[in-house]
Amino acid sequence: DAGVIQSPRHEVTEMGQEVTLRCKLISGHNSLFWYRQTMMRGLELLIYFNNNVPIDDSGMPEDRFSAKMPNASFSTLKIQPSEPRDSAVYFCASTVYTGELFFGEGSRLTVL
């Protein structure tokens, strides 16, 4: 465990509702990544931040998805409005000074 804490671990919501996923980092991390995992598409990079600044958001599927990193230890991924095809496990990951990427335990999202 390299100190990447995600919440909630599970979220079930109805289509059209707003979903907010959270990621908290323990000190010593410098970059933050949001990945989405599905059976069909595997692990997809959605967006990543360096020093709290979004560097590459080309993986964000649609305008319904947004991510913020207001400080060095916290980030949110928001989906508004949610759709059934957004159902997946969302992972937050972070690098330490050696460049190694460490993942959180994931947030499993189910949109009905």
Place this chain on the structure above:
Amino acid sequence: GENVEQHPSTLSVQEGDSAVIKCTYSDSASNYFPWYKQELGKGPQLIIDIRSNVGEKKDQRIAVTLNKTAKHFSLHITETQPEDSAVYFCAAGSSNTGKLIFGQGTTLQVKP
């Protein structure tokens, strides 16, 4: 675009046998090649990595090889044990940014 191909998608071996998983990548600028193990309900965990300035790295029963000319790298697990059963992912990317592209994963089953 950047792509990582991983084979096989499933692998079943007898306890004590060796397992080999192979990956190829497309981006010649990639210089960092980690391998992750994912158990059910958990986030991917880094098990070993290799950087482009070396051709082979070993850690107990796990070894990785890298052929930069051919753009492929492999994971070798010797003396497999039932607890090695999991999904394994290769990835390729930059050690500067931490940005990684993942393979589709290999489900390894080690039969006792």
